[in-house]
Amino acid sequence: MAILKHTAEKSSNLANPFNYLKYQHDEHTGKLITDDNGTPLPRTNYLMDSLNCQAPATFQIECIKLNKTLGKNDAYGDIKTHHFILSFDPRDVSDHGLTMAKAQELGIEVAKKFFAGHQALVCTHDDGNNHSGNIHVHIVINSVKKYSVPKQDWMEKKCEYTEGMKFRASLAMMNAAKNYVMEMCTREKLYQTDLLSPASEKISDREYRRAKEGQSKLEARNREITNAGLKPRKSKFETELGELRSTIKRIAARATSEDEFKKILMEKYKIEVTESRGKWGYKLPAHSRTIRARRLGTTYEKEAICAEIQSVKKMIDITKSDKAARSSSYENALYHINVKRASETLNYMTEHGISGVEDLANRITETAQKVSEGYREIDHTRAKIKEIQNVIKNEAIYYATGKTYSGLRTARNPGAYRNLNRTEINRHEATRSFLKAMYPDGNIPTIKDLQAQKKLLEGGLDESERELASSNAKLRELRTVQQNLSSMIHSQPNKINREPENERD
Incomplete structure (x- = not known):
C-alpha cells in the first residue's frame, strides 16, 4: 500500500x-x-x-x-x-x-x-x-x-x-x-491501494501528531492510576475531530432518517449539522466556525451519511462485542438485528438481479472504476476552476497597478518613486511574472473570457458531483452486501457460547 x-x-x-x-x-x-x-x-x-x-x-x-x-x-x-x-x-x-x-x-x-x-x-x-x-x-x-x-x-x-x-x-x-x-x-507485486480517490478517513499530519502526543500522555497517566491500584477509565486518546467522527458513525448506524440523525446529534451532543450548497458541516458547541465534512473524510459527507441511513446495514460480529459477552439480553437483541439484516441483504440481491458471489464481485469492480473516474474528472475540473480564479485575480491586480507602475518610467527619481509606491509596484511585478509563467507565448485571455470559461466549468461540476455521489452510494451498498453475504456463508448469525450458570466458578 x-x-x-x-x-x-x-x-x-x-x-x-x-x-x-x-x-x-x-x-x-x-x-x-x-x-x-x-x-x-x-x-x-x-x-x-x-x-x-x-x-x-x-x-x-x-x-x-x-x-x-x-x-x-x-x-x-x-x-x-x-x-x-x-x-x-x-x-x-x-x-x-x-x-x-x-x-x-x-x-x-x-x-x-x-x-x-x-x-x-x-x-x-x-x-x-x-x-x-x-x-x-x-x-x-x-x-x-x-x-x-x-x-x-x-x-x-x-x-x-x-x-x-x-x-x-x-x-x-x-x-x-x-x-x-x-x-x-x-x-513489483507490492501492496497497493487506490491513491486517486479521496480518503474515507482524512487525518492530517497535525491531527496525527496531536493524537500521538495525547496517547503518550494518556498512557503515562494510566500507569500512575494503575500503580495506585485503580483502573483507568480510558485507554485510547481521541482528538476532538476523532471524537466527532466516532459520534457521527455511531448515530448514523442507529438513525432511520436524515432528520433523526440531525436531531440526535443536536439534542444529545449539541452538534449542529449545517448545509451550504449541498455540502454538510458540523458545528461543535465550543466552536464558532463549522468543521466541513470533507475535512473529516468522505464517510462523513451528506451523501455517505444518507446512504448509510437508507442502505443495507452491515451485520454485527456478536463474538467481538464486550457488552454482548456481559449481557445475554443484549446478545439476543444483536442476534435478531443480524437476522433482519441478513434478510435485507438477500432481498437487495433479488431486487437488483444479483445472481451470486461472482456477479456481485464484478459489479463492485465496475462501480469502483466508475467512482475513480468520477473523482479524477471532478478533481481536474476543480483544479481548472481554481487556476482560472487565480489568473483572474492576478490579471485584475496587474491592470489595477499598471498606472502606478507606468509612473516609474517617467519619474525624475525612480528610486524615491519606487520607495513611495513599493507595495503596488511589487504587486504589479509579481503578477506580471505569474502571467508570463502561465502564458509564455504572451496570449493572455481577457478577464471576460476567463469568467465565461469558469462559468462553463462550474455548470458541469454540479452534475458530475451528483453522479459521483450516486455511484459512491451504490458502491458502499454493494460492499456491505458482499460483507454480509460472506458472514452468512462462513459464519451464520450465532450466539456467544455461554457456560450454564451452575457450572461457573
Missing part, C-alpha cells in the same frame, strides 16, 4: 533537507539529535543518492548557485523546495521481500520520471513513526528546474518542462504520479 505525500517548503536554509535525511531527529519535536559534544548523530541505516548534483552533500551549494544565477527563490515567500514521501506497506518486507535497495531503486525511478531536470535528493529510510517498520523514500527537489525536459502528458504549461522555471505541483501531475506509483507497485 504505497502512499505518495507532498509538501512545499519555503525555508531558505537549503542544508535542512540533507541534514534531516542523514542525521537523527527527535520524532516529537523535530529537533536534531546530537551527542554530548554537540555533534549530530547519523541515522543508523539509510541510502542516499542525488540527481543533477555532483553528490548529495553538494545539494545545498549547487541549488543556491543555480537560484542565484537565475534570480529565483530570493523572496521570503518563495517555495524553495518540494518534498515527496513514497511510503510502502510494512508487510511488503516480510510478504514480498522489499529491501531498502529495492525501495531506493523505485524512488529514483519515480524521481527521474516526474522530477527530471531538477536537482534532487533521493533517500530511503528503513523505519517510520512508532517504529512501524515501513520502508519509505524521501524525494526532495529544488523548486527551480535546472534543465529543460521533453513534454509529458500531464504537463499543461510550458513552464513545467522549460529550464529555469519553477516546479508546478498541478493536480494533473500529482494524479499522474499517484497512478504511476500504483502501477509500479502492481508490477
Whole structure:
C-alpha cells in the first residue's frame, strides 16, 4: 500500500533537507539529535543518492548557485523546495521481500520520471513513526528546474518542462504520479491501494501528531492510576475531530432518517449539522466556525451519511462485542438485528438481479472504476476552476497597478518613486511574472473570457458531483452486501457460547 505525500517548503536554509535525511531527529519535536559534544548523530541505516548534483552533500551549494544565477527563490515567500514521501506497506518486507535497495531503486525511478531536470535528493529510510517498520523514500527537489525536459502528458504549461522555471505541483501531475506509483507497485507485486480517490478517513499530519502526543500522555497517566491500584477509565486518546467522527458513525448506524440523525446529534451532543450548497458541516458547541465534512473524510459527507441511513446495514460480529459477552439480553437483541439484516441483504440481491458471489464481485469492480473516474474528472475540473480564479485575480491586480507602475518610467527619481509606491509596484511585478509563467507565448485571455470559461466549468461540476455521489452510494451498498453475504456463508448469525450458570466458578 504505497502512499505518495507532498509538501512545499519555503525555508531558505537549503542544508535542512540533507541534514534531516542523514542525521537523527527527535520524532516529537523535530529537533536534531546530537551527542554530548554537540555533534549530530547519523541515522543508523539509510541510502542516499542525488540527481543533477555532483553528490548529495553538494545539494545545498549547487541549488543556491543555480537560484542565484537565475534570480529565483530570493523572496521570503518563495517555495524553495518540494518534498515527496513514497511510503510502502510494512508487510511488503516480510510478504514480498522489499529491501531498502529495492525501495531506493523505485524512488529514483519515480524521481527521474516526474522530477527530471531538477536537482534532487533521493533517500530511503528503513523505519517510520512508532517504529512501524515501513520502508519509505524521501524525494526532495529544488523548486527551480535546472534543465529543460521533453513534454509529458500531464504537463499543461510550458513552464513545467522549460529550464529555469519553477516546479508546478498541478493536480494533473500529482494524479499522474499517484497512478504511476500504483502501477509500479502492481508490477513489483507490492501492496497497493487506490491513491486517486479521496480518503474515507482524512487525518492530517497535525491531527496525527496531536493524537500521538495525547496517547503518550494518556498512557503515562494510566500507569500512575494503575500503580495506585485503580483502573483507568480510558485507554485510547481521541482528538476532538476523532471524537466527532466516532459520534457521527455511531448515530448514523442507529438513525432511520436524515432528520433523526440531525436531531440526535443536536439534542444529545449539541452538534449542529449545517448545509451550504449541498455540502454538510458540523458545528461543535465550543466552536464558532463549522468543521466541513470533507475535512473529516468522505464517510462523513451528506451523501455517505444518507446512504448509510437508507442502505443495507452491515451485520454485527456478536463474538467481538464486550457488552454482548456481559449481557445475554443484549446478545439476543444483536442476534435478531443480524437476522433482519441478513434478510435485507438477500432481498437487495433479488431486487437488483444479483445472481451470486461472482456477479456481485464484478459489479463492485465496475462501480469502483466508475467512482475513480468520477473523482479524477471532478478533481481536474476543480483544479481548472481554481487556476482560472487565480489568473483572474492576478490579471485584475496587474491592470489595477499598471498606472502606478507606468509612473516609474517617467519619474525624475525612480528610486524615491519606487520607495513611495513599493507595495503596488511589487504587486504589479509579481503578477506580471505569474502571467508570463502561465502564458509564455504572451496570449493572455481577457478577464471576460476567463469568467465565461469558469462559468462553463462550474455548470458541469454540479452534475458530475451528483453522479459521483450516486455511484459512491451504490458502491458502499454493494460492499456491505458482499460483507454480509460472506458472514452468512462462513459464519451464520450465532450466539456467544455461554457456560450454564451452575457450572461457573
